[in-house]
Every structure is written in structure tokens, then in C-alpha cells.
Amino acid sequence: MLEQTLKTNIQKIETNIQKVCEKNSRDINDINLICVSKSVDDETTKQVVDQGIIHLAENRMEKLLEKKEFLKEEAHIKWHFIGNLQRRKVKTVINEIDYFHALDNVKLAAEIDKRAEKQIKCFVQVNVSGEESKQGVSPDSLSEFIDSLSVFENIAVVGLMTMAPYEASNEELHRIFSDLNRLKKAIEDKKLAYAPCKELSMGMSRDYEIAISEGATFVRVGSGFFDDDEKEVGTDEFI
Incomplete structure (x- = not known):
């Protein structure tokens, strides 16, 4: 039952992503679908991987x-x-992950730089x-903060992240996501x-379709994978 739910939900998500990309002239290969697996156990997470998902995210070390230990045979997984x-x-934890999505202060950056054995994508x-x-x-202090990270050899700022x-x-979602895209382009x-x-x-x-329409390249989806009654959202409603 769970396997079928996962398969159905993943197909819905991937179909929605494809529709949004087509409507907004985006290359679907630029979109990375991350499964936020924090609400499910190890075995359920493995079933997600078995369905072809390679990006997994957790918010607790x-x-x-x-x-990661449970899935140690799955060397292709990207950990967020x-x-x-x-x-x-x-x-x-820092040498166990591929991406860190919440860098927001210099002291944390210094600690990451000190402990990392490789360059961390942040x-x-x-x-x-x-x-x-x-x-x-804050948007106003972003440029200064980015400048302050130049001294850390083990940190690569691959992009920006926000939560709406x-x-x-x-309407507000479009504005928030487009504002982040504008900030990203200024740094880029x-x-x-x-x-x-x-x-x-x-x-x-709840909002990955709008995010993609405004330039997202990584979307962090949790309940969309696991809810039995996940609603298939029509792209026309959101874009």
C-alpha cells in the first residue's frame, strides 16, 4: 500500500514539475526534487530511493x-x-552531507570551514x-554577508534559500520567490x-510549482510524497 502511494505521489509531483517547466520555458533537467524524509522511518525512506529519488533531506543531525548508515549501500544519494x-x-555532520541549506551567520560559516574536510555546497x-x-x-544585508564568506576556503555558496x-x-508567494531570484542574480x-x-x-x-515558475532549481517536498490523499494540484491554479 505504501509503495503504491509513494509511486502515485511521485508521479503526480513529477508530472506537475514537467507541466510547470513547459509553461514557463524551463528545462526540467534544471529542477532537483528533494524528498524531505524527516517524518518517515528508515524503511520508508529506502522505498523513496527505490522509486528513483536521489536527493534526501533531513533537519535533525x-x-x-x-x-545515511541505513542506506550506506546507496552511494548515489545526495544528502541535504x-x-x-x-x-x-x-x-x-558536516562531512556527511552534500548540501547545507541554512547558512546565515559568519560564526557558523567559520565553524563549517574549520571542520570540513571538503568544500561544502551551501x-x-x-x-x-x-x-x-x-x-x-535580511535582503539588505545579503551582499555584505556574501562578501564576508570570501575567507572560507571550504564553503561554496552555490545559491540562496528561503521559506515562505x-x-x-x-500572489505573495510569487513576490517572495521572484525577490529571491532577483537577489540570486545580483550575487551571480x-x-x-x-x-x-x-x-x-x-x-x-504546498508551493513548489510557484517556486519553479519563479526560478527554483531545488524544491524541498515532504508531505507531497507521503500523504495518502495528496491533492493533484493543477498548474493553471498556481501560475
Whole structure:
């Protein structure tokens, strides 16, 4: 039953992504679908991988390490850490991941640089919406923050990340995601070796279609994979 639910939901998500790409003249190969597997157990996560998903994300260090060990034979998996990372835990997890999606302060960057045994692909988290409950660099201080990362050899700023408010309207979502794209392009245009900033990590189960229409290259989908009654969202409603 679970296997069929996963298969059906993945097909829906991939179909929706394809429709959005066609409508917005996007190359579907530029879109990376991340399964946020934090709500499911190891075996369920393995079933996701068995369906061909290669990007997995966790927001807790312990769960990521547990699942990586469980799936150690699946060497092709790309591991993403999407949660708040405490500096004292950096040394334990940083060399176990491929992408970190929540870089937002210099002290954390320094700790990552100190502990990393390889260059870590990082997304700088930007608080585009201005919500007090959201973490992230403010848009006004983003350029200065990017400049401050130039001294860290083990950090590569591959892009920007944001989280939209849960209650945001479609209009607000378009604005938030397009604003992040604009900020990304401004950094990208600087052609900084340590911050190529070509990627955008934005969009979750409820809004990934809008995010893709505004330039997302990585979308972080959780419940969309696992809900039995996942609604097939029509792209015309969202774009």
C-alpha cells in the first residue's frame, strides 16, 4: 500500500514539475526534487530511493546520520541538511552531507570551514518575507554577508534559500520567490569564485510549482510524497 502511494505521489509531483517547466520555458533537467524524509522511518525512506529519488533531506543531525548508515549501500544519494545547525554539532555532520541549506551567520560559516574536510555546497538562507519567526539574512544585508564568506576556503555558496510563510497567498508567494531570484542574480552577476550562486532552493509541498515558475532549481517536498490523499494540484491554479 505504501509503495503504491509513494509511486502515485511521485508521479503526480513529477508530472506537475514537467507541466510547470513547459509553461514557463524551463528545462526540467534544471529542477532537483528533494524528498524531505524527516517524518518517515528508515524503511520508508529506502522505498523513496527505490522509486528513483536521489536527493534526501533531513533537519535533525541524528536522523540524517541514522538514515545515511541505513542506506550506506546507496552511494548515489545526495544528502541535504535543511535545518538549523548548531555550531557544536557541525563537526559531527558536516562531512556527511552534500548540501547545507541554512547558512546565515559568519560564526557558523567559520565553524563549517574549520571542520570540513571538503568544500561544502551551501545555500545562504534569506528571510525575504521579513517574518520574525524565520531565520535568515535580511535582503539588505545579503551582499555584505556574501562578501564576508570570501575567507572560507571550504564553503561554496552555490545559491540562496528561503521559506515562505505558510499562510501566504499565491500572489505573495510569487513576490517572495521572484525577490529571491532577483537577489540570486545580483550575487551571480558578481562572478565570485567562492559564490557562483546559480541555484535557488525554494518551494515545498504546498508551493513548489510557484517556486519553479519563479526560478527554483531545488524544491524541498515532504508531505507531497507521503500523504495518502495528496491533492493533484493543477498548474493553471498556481501560475
